[in-house]
Amino acid sequence: MGKINKVGVVGAGMMGSEIALCFAASGINVVIHETSLDLAKKGKERLSGILDKSIKKGKATEEEKEQSLNRIDLTDNFNGFDSVDVVLEAVFEDLKTKKDVFSRLDKICKPECIFATNTSSMPITLLATSVSSDRIGKFIGAHFFSPASVMKLVEVIPALDTDEESVTFMIECCREIGKTPVRVKDVAGFAVNRLLHAMWVEACRLLEEGVATPEDIDLACKFGLGHPIGPFALMDLTSNDLNLKVEHILFDAYGERFRPRPVLKQLVDANHLGRKTGRGWYNYNK
Ligand SMILES: NC(=O)c1ccc[n+]([C@@H]2O[C@H](COP(=O)([O-])OP(=O)(O)OC[C@H]3O[C@@H](n4cnc5c(N)ncnc54)[C@H](O)[C@@H]3O)[C@@H](O)[C@H]2O)c1
Incomplete structure (x- = not known):
């Protein structure tokens, strides 16, 4: 896997914000897109609180907190998504919202960028149809568990047309941020x-x-x-x-x-x- 320089996260709710933190705390730059900058800021403030708790428990330092937060940029217009290596989508569990996000991203992101969805209940193969045929091999499920900054498991779920290279990329990407990935078929409920x-x-x-x-x-x-x-x-x-x-x-x-x-x-x-x-x-x- 080539080095991941930058990650795009869509949605700064409960899951998206903590997924962003997993990457930032591992030294990777992140840009979060939200529907408004206010919501994006709220998501980042939550992370500040989570990091404060880690400091109290002796699991992080003030310096690490600052570094992690400095690695996270915020946008409400996909600014910076043209240079990300992988996108993690964590917007509402709504088919139209997710499809709209992916079809927009398909036009903005570079051709080699991997698209991962954190959906808990939608078929990955169905969501993969939101992108062009050139990108469909790079579309995959990456199902994190709540709280995402703590839970180690990620279910990595290839869609029908996901290529093997993208599966390997996603598995290595999870390991790079200290997660334990398991490969699971695209069936309702996945495994967990x-x-x-x-x-x-x-x-x-x-x-x-x-x-x-x-x-x-x-x-x-x-x-x-x-x-x-x-x-x-x-x-x-x-x-x-x-x-x-x-x-x-x-x-x-x-x-x-x-x-x-x-x-x-x-x-x-x-x-x-x-x-x-x-x-x-x-x-x-x-
Ligand atoms: N909550 C869990 O325990 C859990 C666990 C695993 C997976 N998931 C999945 O993760 C996803 C997000 O869940 P959550 O619990 O974080 O939800 P949430 O409601 O806390 O956050 C969703 C965020 O997405 C934002 N959003 C909506 N439309 C958007 C758009 N077009 N562009 C950018 N941002 C947009 C919302 O403003 C909100 O902040 C869902 O698909 C859910 O099924 C949730």
Whole structure:
């Protein structure tokens, strides 16, 4: 792989901003495009907060913080994207928004630039059709996990027409920023969400059958399986509305084994979405 000199990140939300930080902290220059400079600045300010916490924990220095932040440029008009070696897209999970971004980028970025999407639920092969036939071999999925500055895993997902060189590039690119990439086929839920939701659906069944409480199921997974966090606490973190949406996609793709459980649907109907609404499987307002 040729050296990566500069990376373009699209979207400075929860995922995009921290993906940008992964590259900047590894000494690579980054430019983030957002819909407004204000939003881009907010994303960068969040990073400042994350780096402050790392300093407190002794995992980074003031100097490293300054260097990382100085490597991140902001734009609201794709300024600087003509010289990036790879683009990581992390905009809203909306097909039209993503397709519009990629077709614009296709005209701006250099021909050898790799395009990677962080989508959690859309087929990479479908998104790849947003770019011209000359670029389609360079289109790939790079699925980071939240919080992206901490979690080591990246699922690297070739689309139907992605060339092997681009797969190798993406895998090496992940390693260069200290991540652990795994190669996964372009199927609904990729690998991790299939494993996760299989467990979550079963956790909901246990609850419906009165086998154990959410608290006890979480304790069982932590202390019996060595999970850092139990399924109900994790569902509350990722948001139950999103969890339900993903289970509908998995149900469409794989049938009965992913049918969303009534107890989850009811929770979402009640707007108990998890930490973001103050109540989910647990009550956070107490
Ligand atoms: N949140 C997670 O746990 C998680 C995990 C893995 C993957 N993902 C995926 O990452 C992507 C982003 O998710 P998120 O949680 O960061 O969402 P988010 O809502 O926090 O951030 C999305 C950002 O994209 C920006 N945006 C929207 N349209 C844009 C455009 N045209 N150009 C530039 N920026 C634009 C928004 O202003 C927003 O800041 C989604 O595809 C999601 O499925 C999310």
